[in-house]
């Protein structure tokens with residue numbers, strides 16, 4: 659994973675499926691090229707194969723299970739992601755919470771299959787616990803700000819600075835991202851100034867009138883703030 663990062667969690671909005679999802683992913687690809695940053699798109703499981711075949715930027719799954727191919731009805735094996743050219747997996751999102759042993763199993767299985775991991779944590783302490791598992795990246799997202807349009811980087815900057823401090827005590831390499839309520843280019847800039855390498859964002863893009871413009875503005879802000 660390169661830095662800075664604009665990771666777009668599509669969640670399961672009505673814009674997260676079909677052609678709209680492809681258009682948003684293509685806007686991400688365009689911004690990644692234009693500003694030289696890492697844009698990661700994270701569509702629902704049903705859209706993974708199509709989007710991975712239409713864009714060259716990394717596509718991550720919103721969740722996957724630590725299984726190989728086999729008799730696992732209703733689960734999404736990590737082995738299948740690899741076959742679809744998916745580059746990584748989001749783990750333990752606050753809307754899809756897991757126990758620590760389950761997080762460990764997914765991160766280990768992803769490593770075995772050569773996939774990256776972006777693990778979510780709701781507090782600085784949880785982020786430090788996650789950092790000890792050595793994922794590729796982690797995102798600190800206070801659940802009470804998710805989907806509110808109130809950016810954690812503005813409303814609760816101490817959550818970000820505490821996360822960076824606690825995580826670096828246990829892991830010097832993991833990429834740290836900021837998420838929850840990130841709405842504007844300014845919010846992205848603040849997240850980077852507070853010591854993280856980018857953002858994990860959903861509603862500001864998925865619910866926008868003009869998602870392409872929001873992606874462009876956030877990507878430009880990330881590139882600019884990260885260079886300084």
Ligand SMILES: O=C(CO)COP(=O)(O)O
Pocket residue numbers: 667751799803804805806807837838839840858859860861862
């Ligand atoms: O949960 C999030 C990203 O994974 C954050 O969601 P919002 O950007 O909608 O606040």
